[in-house]
Amino acid sequence: MGIVQRQGLRNTIIAYIGLGLGFVNTVLVLPNLLAADQIGLTRVLVSVATIYAQLAAFGFASTGIRFFPYFRDKAAGHQGFLPLLLGVPLLGFAVMTVAYVLARPVLLAQYERDAALLNPYYFWGAILALFVLFYSLQDAYLKALYQTAFSSFVQDILLRILTVIAALLFALGYLSFHGFVLAFIGSYGLATLLLTLYVVRLGEWHWRPRRAALTVVPAREVLSFSGFVILSSLSGSIIGSIDSLMVGSGISLAATGIYTTAFFISTALTIPARSLNKIAFPLLAEYWKAQELPRMADFYRRTTRLNTVVGCWLALGIGLNLDFIYSLMRPEFAAGTTVVLLLLAGRLFDNITGVNGLILVTSPRYRFDLVFNVSLAAATVLLNLLLIPLYGLTGAALATLLAMTSINVARTWFVWRAYGLQPFDFRIPLVLGVAVAAGAAAWLVPAVHSLFTTMLVRAIVLTGVYGGLLLLTRAVPEVSNLWQQVRQRLRF
Structure with a gap:
């Protein structure tokens, strides 16, 4: 637990500073400087870019972490690992960009009520997706190197500071709303550049391709794993993003602004687990390589226990004080109160069930994770289609709660049944x-x-x-x- 505690502590400190900045952004700044539909626009752009980037990446972010232990050799440039990690997703991005351009009429038709607001930024979504893609790949590389604190700083602190600055410049009249959106997208570009410079500074920017990259691990095995991971990660993005996208298309961008504000308030529960997972993923891959199941079992229970302790405290602290939190915003945002409570319940259950997903996706039976994720993604879409027309914002949150609960029950049971590992x-x-x-x-x-x-x-x-x-x-x-x-x- 030593390396996990050190890296996890650093990431947690950074994450909670970021949470404070995020609270300032979401509660004090953006809802008071931007209209709900303007906030909704930025959230839709980020959701679209995330799914876009994951399709382009072809699962190589998770694949890189999974197989990096076999490539690890700094003196040999890690056998050409980095060019392989970046090269295949770049080809995927080219293909996805063609599809994105051709799909423009269909996608914009889903947001007919707000087409005038969304239309000018459609192609900027592709630029944002490129930044998200490069950031996620380099973040994965740093995870594999056990260097996660800086990427946490960039994601959780710097991006939020840049957003606050852009919003203030907009409110003071130095930027138009169009300028604000471009500054918002540009902040992701700066984050990507900084991660690149950090990798260079670590002496890990091994950019020359090597034939060895195709032989260290059989290419067929890598591509097979990537094919499963892309569907699995895409399913995870659908679960995490489809609600805000469907709220925007089914209700309005203003409703998306209210929903995503509530969504952020609930994300306080994800920070301890997310900070831990950055180092847990490569560590679990090492455990599987060495077949150290007893150490994995101990890690599983310890992390679950700690996540439960922190998660319960945060869930209660937020839930008991929602009236104060919403008093800091415009009254229209208080419509998300029930949404917060439902999302808190889902995230708390996710904390309590531990790192089951990471254990499964790094295990020899990783293919089963695909079955769970694809089935759940389909169920999430169907639940949103059913519940949003009936209950509006509350329906979207209820769909997310049911989705998160279902996948964790399924994964926890499977890991216990397959490997005798359970976190309780x-x-x-x-x-x-x-x-x-x-x-x-x-x-x-x-x-x-x-x-x-x-x-x-x-x-x-x-x-x-x-x-x-x-x-x-x-x-x-x-x-x-x-x-x-x-x-x-x-x-x-």
Whole structure:
């Protein structure tokens, strides 16, 4: 756990600084400087670019992490790994760009209500997709090298700072809305450039192709894995992005702005797991290579326990104080309150079930992950088609909750059945019981005239009761050990 703790801690610190900046962006800046449909436009562009880039990448980001242990040899330029990692997706991008241009009338027809706003930026979506593609590939390369902190900084902090600057320049009249959108897209280009320079600085920019890249691992095996991964990752993007796209086409871009704002509020729960997963992915690949299943089992349970502890605390802290959070925005955004609660439930369940997806996708039976993801992606689309017309924004959130719950149940069961690995012990129900007690104590705090004061008191009560009961019950050894270290340093 040493390397995981060091990298995970750095990534978590960066991620939470980024979360603070994201809160400023999403709650204080963008909803007060941009109209809901303008926010919706940027979210639709990002969602389209993400799916576009993943199709172009042909699964090579995950493939690179999966097979890099076999290429690792810095003296030999990692056997030409980097040119292979970048070259195939570039060919894929060329093919996807032709399809994207030809599909323009069909795609714009889905947003007939907001065509006038979306149409001028259609082709800029291809530029954004190119930036997203290069960023994701280099981020994957850095993950394989166990160098994840800088990419976390760029993604979680720098991009958000640049967005705030662009929004402020727009509000002050220095930029038109068109200029804001171009600055927003340009920030992704700058992020990609910085990652490239960082790889160069590490001495890992081995750009010369080598024939060895095609022989270290049989090309057929690499392409076979990539074919499965692209469908799996695309399914994941559909699950993560299709709701905002379908809200935009089924309701309006303004509704997308409200929905994605609520979506971001719930993403606080993903940060601990996302920070950990950056280092967990290559580590699990190494475990499979060495067939160290006992170490993998221990890692699975420890990470699940920690994700559950942090996830419960964050879910309760956000859910109990939504009235304060929405008081900081324009009143129209409060329509996303129920959306936040449903998404929090889905993300908490995802935390509780641990790194099941990463274990499966790095295992010899990775093909089964495709079955789960494709089936779930299809179900997600169908659920959105059914529930958005019936319940609007709430229907989209409910579809996401059902999707996230289903895939985690399926994956957890399969990993347990196939490899005898499961993340639960008696400590998980104990942590959940502690969370319920702490949540009830904070809920019983009476509201006062100030929403800020109410939020502050509830947060103090929640944290005090939750932390105190975790220490008293010794439900999580890692928490108890951390508390002992703090006491020793403070000498009390």
